Amino acid sequence: MKQFQESMYKLIVETSTNLPADVRRAIQRAQEHEDEGTRAALSLSTISENITMAECNVSPICQDTGMPTFFVHCPVGANQIEMKKDIIEAVRLATKNSKLRPNSVDSLTGANSGDNIGPGVPVIHFEQWEKDHIDVRLILKGGGCENKNIQYSLPAELEGVGKAGRDLDGIRKCVMHAIYQAQGQGCSAGFIGVGIGGDRTTGYELAKHQLLRGVDDVNANPELAKLEDYVMANANKLGIGTMGFGGQVTLLGCKAGVMDRLPASFFVSVAYNCWAFRRQGVVLDAATGEIKDWVYEGGSNVAMAEPGQRENASEGRREFVLQAPITEEQIRELRVGDVVVINGAMHTGRDALHKYLMDHDAPIDLNGHVIYHCGPVMSKDESGEWHVRAAGPTTSIREEPYQGDILKKFGLRAVIGKGGMGPKTLAALQEHGGVYLNAIGGAAQYYAECIKKVDSVHFMEFGVPEAMWHLQVEGFAAIVTMDSHGNSLHAEVDKSSLEKLAEFKQPVFK
Numbered sequence: 001m002k003q004f005q006e007s008m009y010k011l012i013v014e015t016s017t018n019l020p021a022d023v024r025r026a027i028q029r030a031q032e033h034e035d036e037g038t039r040a041a042l043s044l045s046t047i048s049e050n051i052t053m054a055e056c057n058v059s060p061i062c063q064d065t066g067m068p069t070f071f072v073h074c075p076v077g078a079n080q081i082e083m084k085k086d087i088i089e090a091v092r093l094a095t096k097n098s099k100l101r102p103n104s105v106d107s108l109t110g111a112n113s114g115d116n117i118g119p120g121v122p123v124i125h126f127e128q129w130e131k132d133h134i135d136v137r138l139i140l141k142g143g144g145c146e147n148k149n150i151q152y153s154l155p156a157e158l159e160g161v162g163k164a165g166r167d168l169d170g171i172r173k174c175v176m177h178a179i180y181q182a183q184g185q186g187c188s189a190g191f192i193g194v195g196i197g198g199d200r201t202t203g204y205e206l207a208k209h210q211l212l213r214g215v216d217d218v219n220a221n222p223e224l225a226k227l228e229d230y231v232m233a234n235a236n237k238l239g240i241g242t243m244g245f246g247g248q249v250t251l252l253g254c255k256a257g258v259m260d261r262l263p264a265s266f267f268v269s270v271a272y273n274c275w276a277f278r279r280q281g282v283v284l285d286a287a288t289g290e291i292k293d294w295v296y297e298g299g300s301n302v303a304m305a306e307p308g309q310r311e312n313a314s315e316g317r318r319e320f321v322l323q324a325p326i327t328e329e330q331i332r333e334l335r336v337g338d339v340v341v342i343n344g345a346m347h348t349g350r351d352a353l354h355k356y357l358m359d360h361d362a363p364i365d366l367n368g369h370v371i372y373h374c375g376p377v378m379s380k381d382e383s384g385e386w387h388v389r390a391a392g393p394t395t396s397i398r399e400e401p402y403q404g405d406i407l408k409k410f411g412l413r414a415v416i417g418k419g420g421m422g423p424k425t426l427a428a429l430q431e432h433g434g435v436y437l438n439a440i441g442g443a444a445q446y447y448a449e450c451i452k453k454v455d456s457v458h459f460m461e462f463g464v465p466e467a468m469w470h471l472q473v474e475g476f477a478a479i480v481t482m483d484s485h486g487n488s489l490h491a492e493v494d495k496s497s498l499e500k501l502a503e504f505k506q507p508v509f510k
C-alpha cells in the first residue's frame with residue numbers, strides 16, 4: 001500500500017481546511033434564518049468568510065484541530081500495524097506543515113509532544129469488513145466543544161425540564177438540556193450526536209459515531225427519526241444563537257443512535273460539535289492505498305456567501321477603535337453590544353499562563369493591555385521569524401478562577417475570548433474598569449489575517465498553544481459582551497434560555 005500514507009495526509013489536510021458541503025449548507029440555512037443586522041448575523045457572516053479563507057489558504061478552519069480520530073474499515077488481511085504507522089507519520093507531517101496544531105499534551109506534566117503523537121493520540125479505530133476496499137473517516141473535534149459533551153444517567157431531575165424518565169420523552173429532555181447547557185461555549189450553532197444506551201464508554205462512542213452521518217440523512221429507526229425531527233424543530237426556540245449571542249439558530253444538526261444497555265443503567269450521551277464540524281472520509285484501493293473517492297461531498301462545491309449585505313444592515317451599532325495602552329476612561333465608555341476594533345499590541349494567554357501569573361510576575365508590563373485567550377497555530381520561517389497560521393479565541397470560562405485577580409494584579413484593561421466569563425470576572429471588570437470582548441470562535445483564518453507581526457514569545461516551554469505570544473494586530477474586531485457596568489450578555493442569554501427550556505417540560509412522546 002505504497003500510497004496509503006500520502007492518502008492519509010490528503011485526508012487530514014482536506015478535513016482541517018475545507019468544510020464539507022453538507023456542513024456548509026447547514027450554515028447557509030442558518031444565515032437565511034437569522035435576522036439581519038443582529039450580532040448573530042454578523043458572526044455567521046464572519047464564519048462564512050472564514051470558511052472560504054481556510055479553503056483558499058489551505059489552512060486550518062479553526063486553530064484547535066482537535067483530537068485526530070480515525071475510523072478505519074478494511075478487508076480481511078489488510079495490515080493494520082502498517083496502516084497505524086502510516087497514519088502516525090501523516091499526522092506528524094500535517095503538524096509540521098501547520099495543517100494541525102500540536103495538540104497532544106502529557107496529562108501529568110503538561111508537556112506538549114509537539115507533533116500530535118503521544119499515548120492514546122491519534123485515536124484510531126479499526127474494524128474489518130467483507131468489502132474489498134478500505135474506508136477511512138476522520139473527525140477533528142476541538143476541545144471547547146468536547147468540554148460541552150454531557151452524559152445523563154436516567155432517571156434524572158434536570159434543571160428547567162424537570163423529571164426525565166427511562167423512555168423516549170426522558171431522552172428528549174436530556175437532549176434539550178444538553179443544548180441549553182452548552183450555551184455558546186462550544187461555538188454554537190452546533191451539531192449533536194446522541195448515543196442512547198450502552199455503558200458510559202460505549203454510549204459516548206455511539207454518540208460520536210452519529211457525527212459520521214450526513215447532516216441531511218434520515219434516521220432508519222422511526223422513533224429516532226421522530227426524536228431528531230422534534231429536536232431540530234424546537235432547539236432553536238431556546239434562543240441561544242450563534243456564539244451564544246442570542247438569535248434564531250442554535251442547532252444545525254441532530255443525529256441519534258441506540259444500543260442495548262444493562263438493566264440497571266440508562267445512559268444518554270451527547271457529543272456536541274461546534275459549527276466548525278470537520279469530518280471527511282476516503283475510499284481507498286486496498287492494494288495501493290490510492291484515493292478512489294471522497295465519502296462526503298467536498299466543500300468546494302458550495303460557495304459561501306460573500307460578506308457585505310448583512311454588515312451594512314448593522315450600521316448604527318457603536319464602534320470604538322482602541323490601541324493599547326488603554327485607559328480606564330476609554331473602557332468605562334464601552335457598553336454591551338458595542339463593537340471594538342483593536343490596533344497595536346495584543347498578548348495571548350490561556351490556561352498555563354493564567355495559572356502561572358497567579359503567583360509570578362509577568363515577563364512584560366501589561367498595564368493597560370489586552371490579553372487574548374488564544375492558542376494559535378504557528379510556523380517559523382527559515383530566517384527564524386514566527387508567523388501566525390490560525391488564531392481564533394478559546395473558551396474563556398476556564399480562566400474564571402484566575403481572570404479577575406490577574407486583571408487587577410497586572411492592570412489589564414481588556415480580555416478577548418469566547419463564550420463569556422462568570423460573576424467573579426464580571427465583578428473585577430466593574431471594580432477595576434475592564435471589558436470582556438467576545439471574538440467569533442473558530443474564525444481562525446479571519447483573525448490570523450488581522451495579526452500583522454509576531455513581536456516575540458515567552459513561555460515556549462508551555463508548548464505552542466499555551467505560550468505567551470506578543471502580537472501586533474490591525475483591525476481586530478470583537479463585540480463587548482461584558483462591560484464595566486455590571487452587564488453581561490452571557491448571563492442574560494443563560495437566564496432567558498433557561499426560562500425557554502422550562503417550556504419543554506410537558507411530555508411530548510407518551
Ligand SMILES: O=C(O)C[C@H](O)C(=O)O
Nearest residue numbers: 064142143144375394395
Ligand atoms: O483550544 C482552542 O484553541 C479552542 C478550543 O477548541 C475551545 O473551543 O475552547
Ligand code: SF4
Nearest residue numbers: 062142144187274442
Ligand atoms: S474554538 Fe470553537 S470552532 Fe474551534 S474547536 Fe473550539 S469549539 Fe470548535
